[in-house]
Amino acid sequence: MATVTQPMPGPGRTPVKGSTRVVRLLRGIARPYRNSHGVGRFMLVTGTVLVVLMLLTAVFAPLIATFGFSQVAGADGQRFMNHAEPGAEHIFGTTTQGFDVFSRVVWGARTAVTVVLLALAFSLFLGVLLGLIAGFVGRWVDRVLVMVMDALFALPALLLAIVVAFLLSEYVGGGASTAALAITAVYVPQYFRVVRAATVSAKEQTYVEAARAMGARPATIMFRYLLTNVIQSVPVIATLNAADAILTLAGLGFLGYGIQPTEAAEWGYDLQRAVSDTGAGIWWTGLYPGLAIVLLVMGLTLMGEGLNETMNPAIRVRRLIPISMPELTAAQRTKAAQVPERDRPGQDRPVDTGGEDRNSREPGSGETGKGGAA
């Protein structure tokens, strides 16, 4: 059934020779792919393929791109034509400034991936840390943090990113890290909320109480016991946020507060330049960077939703596996007869391995987190 080339672990958790850690990690990555099915699997696999393609483009940009991102002249020193139509030399044409559109789209993938990875790392770190602290410590620390985060959450995402990018550019100038920090400001509150809520409910659990009774220090409880349990909900949000972050980055670039064209190629900036081209019927300067954004965002969204459908216990619908019950022995039959009719377990029919999952599929609550800039 599985079409993914990840190791397929057997049921018995047989320790594999050598690095078991790596194997366990690979298994963890493969799990959602193995457990998914139907529309969920389709979304997960399509999304992953798109994202992997974009990642490869980003990594191998120097090999794929025919020219540099700010190169306006060929190796022979001859300037490229401005607004050249797509053709043999420039397959996607050239821009107003004489940049090669194809090369800028390819280099743009690298910029987008770098900025979003940086932003994800920053906001995960801050959001998870603050969420853990707020949820675990409680009291006024919690109240202050919640108030600040709620306030940040109320501001339009793009507006917040613009202001932070604008202020940071006064201090440190533009560039990938400035853009990443601006995006970080937008997503910290989301991680904070999720992690805090999970921490608050997790810290009442018996295992935390036991750890505390045994004299574990707060830091130990937070990072050894709570973090590992709370982190489960992060992959889905991180993937969906990465999609949103690409859009925020492009929005910043479009308004001119992102990365400057000489520092790196950025799709949003290219689209800004392309708007004035439309009047002259020049379509290639805008179409390709725009399509690149759409593909990457779509890939991440599909992947995030696919992950959500397989990993979120409230939403997932598991595969139906036909099972046949062994024939009852005479002794068991007499016992079963004593059980009232309605309590008797189902026999000889397909069993939904997800149990009650089917009944609680897709609550509306999981849908509110997405509302960033676009």
Added chain:
Amino acid sequence: MSTRTAGSLRTYLITRVVLFVPQVLVILTIVFVLMRVAPGDPVTVALGGQRSPEQLAQLRAAAGYDRSIFVQYWEYISGIVRFDLGTTIVDSRPVTQIFKVNGGATLTLTSSALVIALLIGVPLGLIAGRVRDTGLDAGLRVFGILTYAAPVFFLGLIFQLVFARNLGWLPSSSQASPLVLARVPSETNIFLVDALLAGDSAAFWNGVQHLILPALTLGLLLSGVFMRIVRINLIQTLRSDYVEAARARGVSEGNVVIRHAFRNALVPFVTILGLQVALLLGGAILTEQTFNWNGIGSQLVRYLDSRDYVAVQGIITLVALAVVTASLLIDIINAIIDPRVRY
């Protein structure tokens, strides 16, 4: 029983309104702190190099930037209560004036986009939820993801190429043709209303034509979000006990879906509408920039480019207030129509 319900509604409303005040204060404080961590005082940043040091000092004193940060904070907060957001530095215009003059354009754009999004998103969501897990549902979900994945400025650019440039059906930018804009006297600063007040139907029609592409661009972005929410809510509602009960009583399937499920599926949607105001306003900044639409977003970009902190702070403050107020209003409406919210 009825008095108890009314009492709890009143309690809910009072709590919600009382909580509104600290919420707004925190947001305002964050905006203030954000704008003050920037290096240099606003006057020097905006006009440094253009005026002599004495003139700059004089301007600083006039604007109050030589006083302590706490006095400035107090001035800022009390100014908002008096609806005074200061005067812009680069063109000495009261910030509230920006909203008076340019707010109408943004309001026209956002409200028509909202209507378009509702007209497209809600019916599609209801259809997708009803035919869940079929090919049609999958297609509609792809539509939802596509409208989300395409940045508004890219969608706007494609529309400009196709409908303005290639087909020549609609104008591609601005609120109306220059001559028409000059002809209509501004009374309300909402162009379409002004045109009607002037009895100029040609100008009104011209304005509508200019509005279609930007409103459709922004509306499509929101319609995908709306569709997703409505779809999920309908799926949940169709599975609830009372729908099952209605079916068991022999109510026809059409009646079950339309009278029992649809209406209840739309109630939680109202809650989520509040969260979309921020998305709508963020999208409006980009749409205005794409279509050369002279609204608040364009003004924000203009003042950011000229480094006018006072104007930027004022615009952000009012946008934040608008978002928080909208969510307050929606919570209140929601409490009135849905008794479950009050508890």
